[in-house]
Every structure is written in C-alpha cells, then in structure tokens.
Amino acid sequence: MNLENSQNYYGKVLESSADLRTDACCTAEMPSAAVREALRNVHEEVKARYYGCGLVVPQALEGARVLDLGSGSGQDAYLLAQLVGPNGSVTGVDATPEQLAVANAHKDWHAERFGYANVDFVEGDIEKLGEVGLEPASFDIIVSNCVINLVADKEAVFRAAHRLLKPGGELYFSDVYADRRVPEHLQRDPVLHGECLSGALYWGDFERIARAAGFADPRLVTDRPLAINDAEAAAKLAGISFVSATYRLFELAGLEPQCEDYGQAVVYKGTVPGSERIFELDAHHAIEAGRVFPVCGNSWLMLAETRFAPHFDFIGDFSRHFGVFPGCGTAMPFGQSGAGSATSGAPCC
Numbered sequence: 289m290n291l292e293n294s295q296n297y298y299g300k301v302l303e304s305s306a307d308l309r310t311d312a313c314c315t316a317e318m319p320s321a322a323v324r325e326a327l328r329n330v331h332e333e334v335k336a337r338y339y340g341c342g343l344v345v346p347q348a349l350e351g352a353r354v355l356d357l358g359s360g361s362g363q364d365a366y367l368l369a370q371l372v373g374p375n376g377s378v379t380g381v382d383a384t385p386e387q388l389a390v391a392n393a394h395k396d397w398h399a400e401r402f403g404y405a406n407v408d409f410v411e412g413d414i415e416k417l418g419e420v421g422l423e424p425a426s427f428d429i430i431v432s433n434c435v436i437n438l439v440a441d442k443e444a445v446f447r448a449a450h451r452l453l454k455p456g457g458e459l460y461f462s463d464v465y466a467d468r469r470v471p472e473h474l475q476r477d478p479v480l481h482g483e484c485l486s487g488a489l490y491w492g493d494f495e496r497i498a499r500a501a502g503f504a505d506p507r508l509v510t511d512r513p514l515a516i517n518d519a520e521a522a523a524k525l526a527g528i529s530f531v532s533a534t535y536r537l538f539e540l541a542g543l544e545p546q547c548e549d550y551g552q553a554v555v556y557k558g559t560v561p562g563s564e565r566i567f568e569l570d571a572h573h574a575i576e577a578g579r580v581f582p583v584c585g586n587s588w589l590m591l592a593e594t595r596f597a598p599h600f601d602f603i604g605d606f607s608r609h610f611g612v613f614p615g616c617g618t619a620m621p622f623g624q625s626g627a628g629s630a631t632s633g634a635p636c637c
C-alpha cells in the first residue's frame with residue numbers, strides 16, 4: 289500500500305505545500321546565503337510542490353555527481369545543480385508521474401537560467417533501484433528529503449544507496465524518525481503515512497538498518513522535534529514523539545562500529561566555500577579552521593578518504609590504539625558491577 293498511497297497523496301491529494309496537514313514535510317532550517325541565492329533560480333511551480341523536511345546540502349559540492357532519491361517536483365535537484373556547477377550533475381528518481389511532470393516541465397527554463405544543463409529525472413521506485421539503470425559506484429553524493437519514511441522496504445533503499453555510491457561517497461538525507469516503533473494500524477492510515485509520520489522509522493531501527501547496509505557509523509547532522517498541529521492526527525499518534533533529522537552516512541570500508549582512539553588529529557584549512565571559519569562534520573564535530581582538533585579513527589577516515597581530504601592537514605596514523613575515543617557515547621563496560629577489584633583478593637579463574 290505504501291507506494292500506491294504515496295503516488296495518490298503526492299500526485300492527487302496534494303497540489304501544493306499549503307495542502308499539508310502537519311509540518312512534517314516542511315523545512316525549518318535557515319539556509320545559507322549561497323542556498324538562498326540558488327533558490328531564487330528555482331521555478332515557482334517547482335517550489336510550490338516542495339515537501340522536504342530538511343536541508344540536504346552537504347559541503348564541497350563542486351563537480352559532484354549527485355543522485356536524489358524521491359526528487360518530487362525537483363527543488364533540491366535544481367538547487368544542487370547550481371552548487372555542483374557545470375562539471376557536476378544531478379539525477380532525480382521519483383515514482384509519482386505528477387511530481388515528475390512538474391520537474392521535467394521546467395528543465396529548459398533552469399538550463400537557460402544556469403547557463404548549462406546538468407539535471408535529469410527518471411521515473412522509478414527507489415525500493416527497486418536495481419531496475420532504474422544506474423551504474424553501481426557512480427555517485428559522489430546521494431541525497432533524499434522526506435522520502436524513506438514513505439517506503440515499505442527501507443533496508444532495500446539503504447543497500448542500494450551503498451551500492452550506488454563511490455568509495456568515499458555519502459548518503460546525506462533528511463527524514464522523519466519516531467522515538468518508538470509506530471503500531472501497524474497507524475502505518476496503514478493513508479493520511480498519517482502520506483504526511484510522512486506513521487512510516488517513520490524508530491531511530492534505533494534506523495541505526496541498525498543503516499549499519500547492516502554497510503554504513504557503519506551514521507552521523508547525525510541536525511534534528512528538530514516535529515509538532516503535530518492537526519488535532520485528528522495528534523490524537524491518533526498520542527504518545528509517540530517525532531523528529532525531523534538529517535544524517536550523513538559514508539561509504540567507507542574501514543569504518544569501525546564505534547569511535548576508536550588512535551591519538552589522531554586534524555587541522556581544518558578553512559578552504560571549503562561557505563564554511564571558511566568552521567567545518568561541521570556532524571552535530572558533535574564543529575571543526576574550527578587552524579585549530580588542532582583530536583578525532584577518532586572513523587572521523588579521520590570521513591575526512592581523509594573523502595572529497596574533504598584536500599581541506600585538512602592530518603596528524604598521526606592508525607599504528608597505536610588508545611582504546612575507545614573519550615566522550616563518543618560508548619563507555620568501557622568494566623568496573624561497573626561493584627564486584628571485585630585488584631585489591632579484593634578474588635581468585636584468578
């Protein structure tokens with residue numbers, strides 16, 4: 289029912305974002321000046337049918353090959369097309385013909401406005417990306433904005449994204465999450481599903497699914513609680529809290545399940561356009577330019593083996609391990625039980 293309901297909701301029920309009944313498919317973040325400028329070059333009809341829940345604009349986009357899963361009327365695709373520039377490209381995939389029709393109707397208008405044509409849209413189901421004809425390991429960045437919650441087979445989407453990314457590429461996406469598993473009868477409610485609420489993953493299931501798909505260390509970038517202002521929807525969902533969150537998931541073979549300390553550090557050169565003072569890797573890593581910034585092995589790889597490498601100096605290597613990285617959320621399990629200590633005289637075996 290998921291795909292059919294999404295196609296009906298986004299193709300027939302909604303005509304513009306003004307028809308939404310909750311604020312789940314709305315973006316609250318303040319865009320940067322560059323993003324605001326680029327949005328001025330997006331056609332009004334495309335913007336009217338924007339239903340994203342976050343800002344899917346990672347840093348250092350110049351020349352990147354981007355895939356947008358569930359591209360809708362194309363706002364993010366046309367925005368990113370300007371940020372990747374004429375040497376990059378954006379491909380959008382969506383399953384709703386009415387949304388694709390709006391996106392395609394304005395391709396020439398945008399090409400003329402930008403001075404180059406680097407966007408295309410493909411009709412397809414993102415649960416079956418193998419059938420869409422995309423080359424494995426061919427994208428630098430995959431974005432998705434308020435779509436994966438709508439999909440039944442979320443595991444398939446993460447597995448496909450992992451397969452389509454180049455090594456060192458990233459899935460940078462905004463979606464809705466719940467603080468617990470949403471009961472099945474609510475998942476089948478057409479309005480709650482269409483409004484991007486009842487299909488939301490319990491955040492713990494998301495972490496597990498992402499890791500199983502090969503994204504070993506999901507990094508939270510931003511999050512905001514969602515208010516459900518529609519009285520009927522709020523009553524049905526009482527007791528469940530929802531957030532809109534943006535995560536980045538890197539396709540990096542060497543990532544470990546948790547943050548390990550090898551005594552490494554990085555120094556940001558201040559060279560990423562638009563992030564000259566501070567480079568934000570995620571919600572816990574705001575890396576100030578010029579400062580020696582200690583990092584765990586995973587953060588090191590996310591900077592050293594990705595498009596961010598030229599923007600950093602790297603101190604250290606992986607030759608010596610100092611245990612778990614302090615303050616990364618995983619504490620050593622020993623010494624908590626209260627039973628036994630070095631001086632208790634307990635037997636060895």
Ligand SMILES: C[S@@+](CC[C@H](N)C(=O)[O-])C[C@H]1O[C@@H](n2cnc3c(N)ncnc32)[C@H](O)[C@@H]1O
Nearest residue numbers: 294338339340358359360382383384413414433
């Ligand atoms: C909430 S809208 C977001 C659209 C767009 N990302 C934006 O920010 O405006 C959800 C979009 O996901 C698309 N969608 C839902 N399920 C899909 C699927 N299985 N395959 C492809 N697209 C899907 C819908 O057609 C719709 O355009």
